[in-house]
Every structure is written in C-alpha cells, then in structure tokens.
Amino acid sequence: MSSAGIHHVTAIAGEARRNLDFYTRTLGLRLVKKTVNFDDPGTYHFYFGDEAGHPGTILTFFPWAHSAPGRIGIGETQETMFRVPEAALGFWTQRFIEHGVHHDLPKKRFGETVLTFQDPDGMRLALAALPGIGGEAAGRSDVPAEAAIRGFHGVNLLVADAAPTAAILTEVLGFREAGRDGSLVRYKAAGEGPGKVVDLHAAGDFLRGRLGKGSVHHVAFRARDDAEQVAIAAVLKERGIVPTEQKDRNYFRSIYFNEPGGVLFEIATDEPGFAVDEPADHLGEALKLPPFLETRRAALEKMLPELD
Numbered sequence: 001m002s003s004a005g006i007h008h009v010t011a012i013a014g015e016a017r018r019n020l021d022f023y024t025r026t027l028g029l030r031l032v033k034k035t036v037n038f039d040d041p042g043t044y045h046f047y048f049g050d051e052a053g054h055p056g057t058i059l060t061f062f063p064w065a066h067s068a069p070g071r072i073g074i075g076e077t078q079e080t081m082f083r084v085p086e087a088a089l090g091f092w093t094q095r096f097i098e099h100g101v102h103h104d105l106p107k108k109r110f111g112e113t114v115l116t117f118q119d120p121d122g123m124r125l126a127l128a129a130l131p132g133i134g135g136e137a138a139g140r141s142d143v144p145a146e147a148a149i150r151g152f153h154g155v156n157l158l159v160a161d162a163a164p165t166a167a168i169l170t171e172v173l174g175f176r177e178a179g180r181d182g183s184l185v186r187y188k189a190a191g192e193g194p195g196k197v198v199d200l201h202a203a204g205d206f207l208r209g210r211l212g213k214g215s216v217h218h219v220a221f222r223a224r225d226d227a228e229q230v231a232i233a234a235v236l237k238e239r240g241i242v243p244t245e246q247k248d249r250n251y252f253r254s255i256y257f258n259e260p261g262g263v264l265f266e267i268a269t270d271e272p273g274f275a276v277d278e279p280a281d282h283l284g285e286a287l288k289l290p291p292f293l294e295t296r297r298a299a300l301e302k303m304l305p306e307l308d
C-alpha cells in the first residue's frame with residue numbers, strides 16, 4: 001500500500017472558453033479529454049495534461065460561468081505547482097508579461113526558484129524551475145518543447161494544524177517529510193516524475209475556505225489499480241476514515257474522503273487512462289460521454305456553452 005504521488009487536481013473555473021484558452025494556448029497544456037461533469041452533466045469537465053494525460057500531469061476543471069469567486073482558507077489547496085526546466089523561467093516570465101498574466105517576482109522556496117501566477121479566475125498557480133527534469137512536453141501550442149510544463153510539482157495545502165494531514169500523507173499515502181521552509185513543511189512521494197510534492201502550510205486559527213471559481217475542489221492521489229485502492233481504503237478505515245464507494249470516472253476509478261485537515265482527497269487508479277474511448281492522437285477533440293449519458297447527447301450538446 002503506497003501512492004506514487006498526485007494523480008490529478010480538480011478545480012472550479014468561470015467561463016469555459018476562457019478556461020480552455022488559458023490552459024491550452026497560454027500554458028501550452030493539451031486538452032486530453034472534453035467531457036461533462038458526470039454528477040452535473042450540463043457542465044463541461046475539461047482535463048488538461050501532458051501529451052498522453054499521464055497521472056501527475058492532469059489538471060481538471062468544472063467551468064461554471066456564474067460561479068462566485070472562491071476564497072482561500074483552511075481546508076483548501078492554496079496553490080497548485082507545475083514543473084518547468086530550470087532554464088525556462090525567463091521564457092515564462094516574458095510570456096506572462098506578453099499575455100497579461102498576473103504574476104509575481106520569482107522567489108526561493110525549499111531552495112527552488114518559483115514563479116507564482118494566477119489564472120483568469122484567480123486560481124493560484126506556480127511554476128517551479130527544476131534542474132534535470134525530462135518528461136513529455138505537450139508540443140501543441142507555441143510554447144517551445146524545451147520550456148514546456150512537465151506536469152505537476154505538487155500542491156500546497158492550507159490547514160489549521162499540520163500533524164493530522166501529515167499523518168495521512170506519511171502513514172497512508174507513502175509520503176515522507178522532506179524539509180521545512182518558514183511555515184511550510186514539505187512531503188515527498190518516492191521516485192522521480194511529476195506530482196511528488198505536498199507542502200503543508202499550517203496557519204492556525206484562520207477562516208475556512210469557500211469554494212468558487214479559482215478554487216481547487218479536490219486533490220487525487222494515485223493507486224496503481226483496484227487492488228492498491230482497496231488496500232489504501234482498508235488503512236483509512238483502520239484510522240476511522242470511511243471513504244466513499246468506488247465511482248467509475250471512465251478514465252480512472254475513484255474513492256473520496258475528507259482528510260482530517262478538511263481537504264477533499266481522492267484515490268484514483270492509473271487505469272485505464274484517457275485513450276480508453278478515443279485514439280491517443282485525437283484526445284480532447286470530440287465531446288466524450290460515458291455510456292449512461294450517451295442517450296442524452298443531443299440535449300446536453302445544446303445545454304453546454306459554445307467553445308469557439
């Protein structure tokens with residue numbers, strides 16, 4: 001029983017077209033799946049990632065045009081961090097200036113140079129410039145391959161007290177403590193590759209977060225397959241945390257639970273991936289629906305907002 005790190009992060013956006021444009025054109029991620037929110041099928045569900053949508057690279061959104069802005073607070077993801085090659089930071093700073101992306105001056109965090117910025121809905125993001133990272137670059141925008149985003153670095157969770165969340169990370173999800181920087185404690189999953197970092201920011205008595213556009217809804221961690229997910233669920237139950245029943249998300253299978261710090265966590269299987277219902281070189285081009293919604297396709301297509 002151990003997770004190999006982050007599988008995906010799911011957030012709430014405002015207008016769908018603007019969200020799509022920012023992540024594919026400005027950031028150069030690939031839209032690897034265009035589907036609907038299975039629990040609210042009048043809403044899109046966009047999945048952005050690397051070329052294949054590997055676990056650890058996938059940022060997903062529910063775009064709700066009329067959503068009120070969220071407010072960062074306790075029990076929420078405060079920042080979602082991507083990885084870029086060390087030499088690419090100048091490119092990104094220049095690009096953010098040219099595209100009018102709200103960003104800050106680079107800063108050092110855990111010895112890494114980090115460029116923090118926001119998406120058009122105010123979601124807090126960061127690029128961590130890291131030496132020696134390879135991985136697949138999306139290559140479908142004007143972002144040159146050598147500067148492209150290489151999946152997630154990780155997430156930063158705002159909690160009242162770090163210890164209960166840290167226990168879930170280290171005793172259930174296979175992370176280990178990897179350092180402290182000011183009020184942040186870093187946890188790392190084993191191995192190389194994207195999505196290995198969770199930073200906990202213990203803020204004590206502070207307002208709870210409020211979900212809305214620009215907010216992260218949940219963070220999903222990886223399970224190799226159903227058996228590993230069952231093993232993780234068993235360890236959670238021993239600790240008095242009962243996850244949901246498994247839900248079939250078509251591209252992975254998921255269970256959910258609230259970790260003791262208040263953040264909604266998911267355990268998602270690496271299987272079967274995004275090429276299960278369309279060819280790998282055409283990911284994200286057509287609206288894909290799960291079998292139980294296919295009979296409603298015509299009505300849903302009318303209800304969903306225009307994208308071009």
Ligand code: ZN
Pocket residue numbers: 008010218220254266
């Ligand atoms: Zn999810």
